[in-house]
Amino acid sequence: xxLSIIIPVxxxxxxxxxxxxxxxxxxxxxxxxxxxxxEIILVDDCSKDxxxxxxxxxxxxxxxxxxxxxxxxxxxLRTGFEHATGDIILIQDADLEYNPxxxxxxxxxxxxxxxxxxxxxxxxxxxxxxxxxxxxYMFHSLGNWGLTLITSxxxxxxxxxxETCYKVFTKEVLEKVGKLRARRFDFEPEITAKIxxxxxxxxxxxxxxxxxxxxxxxxxxxxxxIKAAWFIFMYRFVD
Numbered sequence: 108x109x110l111s112i113i114i115p116v117x118x119x120x121x122x123x124x125x126x127x128x129x130x131x132x133x134x135x136x137x138x139x140x141x142x143x144x145x146e147i148i149l150v151d152d153c154s155k156d157x158x159x160x161x162x163x164x165x166x167x168x169x170x171x172x173x174x175x176x177x178x179x180x181x182x183x184l185r186t187g188f189e190h191a192t193g194d195i196i197l198i199q200d201a202d203l204e205y206n207p208x209x210x211x212x213x214x215x216x217x218x219x220x221x222x223x224x225x226x227x228x229x230x231x232x233x234x235x236x237x238x239x240x241x242x243x244y245m246f247h248s249l250g251n252w253g254l255t256l257i258t259s260x261x262x263x264x265x266x267x268x269x270e271t272c273y274k275v276f277t278k279e280v281l282e283k284v285g286k287l288r289a290r291r292f293d294f295e296p297e298i299t300a301k302i303x304x305x306x307x308x309x310x311x312x313x314x315x316x317x318x319x320x321x322x323x324x325x326x327x328x329x330x331x332x333i334k335a336a337w338f339i340f341m342y343r344f345v346d
Contacts, residue, residue, distance in 0.1 A: 109144040110135060110214060111193030115183035116149055119201040120157040126201055127165070133207040136215055143214070146193050148172070149201075150183040158201075181289030181297075188281060197275045205272050206315040213275045216310050223280050224307050226266070227273030227314035254335050258296070261343045262303040266311065270295050270335070273314055280307055285346075293338045300342035 112130055116123060127147070135143040147169040151159050153176050162171045172186055184198060195217055199205065209227055216222045230248075255269040274295075283305050289297045302309060 108138055108195070108218065109146055109193040110195045110197060110210075111146045111148060111187075111191035112197050112199050113184055113187035113191065114147065114149045114199045114201050115152060115180050115187065116154060116158050116162065116201045117152040117177070117180070117183070118154045118156045118158060120154075120161060122202045123158055123161050126199070126203055126207070127169075129207045130199060133210050136211050136218060138218060143195075143218070144193075146170070146191065148187045148190055150174070150187045152179065152183045153177040179289075179291035181287070181291050181294035184294055185287050185289075188287075191278070191281075193278065195275060195277055196281055198272055200272045204317050206317075209273065209312075209314045212312050213273060213314070216312070217275065217277060222308060222310040223277045224302055224309045225273075225275040226268060226309050226311050227271050227275075228266075228268040228311040229271060229314060229316040230267045231311055231313035254296070254339065257336060257339050258299060261339060262300065264303060264309065266299075266309060268311065269299050271314075274298065276302070276307075280305075283307075289338075291334075293334055296335050296338040297342055300339065301346070304342075304346070 114126070114130070130147060135145065149162055149169060150172045151162055151174065153174045159173065165171065170190055172190060174183065174186070188196065195214055197210065197213065199207065205227070213225050213227055216225050251268065251270045255266050258264070258269045259266050280302060284298060284301045287294070287297060
């Protein structure tokens with residue numbers, strides 16, 4: 108069995124090698140005595156810093172793809188999906204907000220045939236996994252709560268974290284979801300809507316999370332939140 112890890116990259120020179128090392132070092136569950144194979148795919152979305160220079164040095168080790176112009180996170184993910192050969196697909200941001208140590212718990216429900224889709228929830232644990240609380244975190248938490256609530260109501264489901272980066276699904280799910288159109292952060296509502304409309308249930312597991320603020324490179328804004336709300340409604344009725 109193979110796990111394809113898709114990492115979109117845009118101006119992440121400070122964290123790129125750190126997160127890559129974490130992804131490389133994480134131990135995955137064993138199946139019949141053998142560890143699940145990793146396929147790491149990095150997609151540079153026309154970074155303006157030294158991210159591309161860093162990626163050039165690891166091309167022989169991992170799959171590295173480049174956009175000639177900046178096209179958005181959603182497009183970068185779609186590029187990664189097109190080149191993924193794994194049985195399971197996992198999305199990883201290139202910053203340090205999400206911890207690859209959570210991979211085993213994220214993929215275990217899938218390899219145990221309990222589900223075909225897993226979301227890592229930042230709000231699932233009673234003890235809490237949000238280590239850094241600041242205004243940016245509070246703002247995004249409120250926005251995410253609203254978007255997740257709308258999703259739960261419209262699709263008759265119960266989610267706690269629709270906007271999470273950690274979305275994991277089988278290749279079968281990706282194939283049945285079909286063509287994706289998202290270019291930026293509208294990817295989250297689009298793929299969630301299409302997964303639910305295809306009849307797949309989303310299992311959530313608690314994950315660790317370290318929230319960044321804008322000074323540390325966070326890119327999503329309140330405008331993206333408004334757009335996400337619109338896309339949730341749109342994809343409820345339009346495929």
